[in-house]
Amino acid sequence: MTDTTDAQNPGRTDSAQMTAVYPELAGRAAVVTGAARGMGAAFAEGLATRGVNVVGADINDEQMNATAAEINTSLAAQSLADTPGRVVGARVDVTDVADHEALAQIALKEFGRIDFWINNAGIFPFAPVDEISPEQISAVLDVNVEGVLFGAQAAARHMEPGGAIVNMSSVSALRIRRGRGAYCTSKAAVAHLTESLAVELGDKGIRVNSIAPGYIDTEMTRWVQEDPAALKHALDVVPLHRLGSPEEVFGPLLFLLSDSARYVTGHSIAVDGGSRHV
């Protein structure tokens, strides 16, 4: 599930596994949405490698189940220092409130607890602002914003104090990308919603943070790598001059879930090679 590093090719990413370990996370349970592929799959694998049990959920349940099986098989074949977690695949449409509750029930039935909830599922439609259709703006707000809200609500119903929620925002919440008006709007909303959730769920001892990735090497950004002009344009605004890898987003996620971040809430970590400044 990982690429090799190619320092000669600035379009490639550094996908070396993150070695950070927070031992306190072993035995805890996480829900990760949008985990059939891309960053969600990397999060599920990285957490399970460290002993966290994971319900990986996606609207594409066939791919989700295949990804869960692939991760479990891979972990069983490795000689890890600690017992790995287990990844259970499930179907969720994050626009559906009832699906989220069903997901929580799967986690409770399988693992008896929910410690972490990662609202990662998202869509990335293209349209110039004067052509955004009612269907497109509704869809992107439903998936990217309501999906985060409903996920956080389900998590908050079942988490004990000490739980942590992480939402996927984007550098697009901070910088405008042409043709992505609907997406940028949705991710700015995620950043703001994260702060509201942090303020109110703080009453329950639940922390809520967001991650704002830049260009990360997943299917969502495959078009950038397949178009040399788009790749050059993308890398021109990245001070580190390369795309990021899902593993490089996992590192900050792991920190946010860990006890080392236990006084961090309502914060957004940009994982963008510095592109929010250009």
Ligand SMILES: NC(=O)c1ccc[n+]([C@@H]2O[C@H](COP(=O)([O-])OP(=O)(O)OC[C@H]3O[C@@H](n4cnc5c(N)ncnc54)[C@H](O)[C@@H]3O)[C@@H](O)[C@H]2O)c1
């Ligand atoms: N890749 C990037 O460069 C980048 C940058 C900034 C933010 N993000 C955000 O990070 C998150 C993950 O992105 P990725 O690059 O891994 O994307 P991806 O397209 O590779 O994966 C997204 C996953 O979400 C699932 N999904 C879509 N709609 C869903 C729904 N209604 N219910 C459940 N699952 C659904 C898809 O089936 C897919 O498996 C997204 O929220 C995205 O907006 C990505």
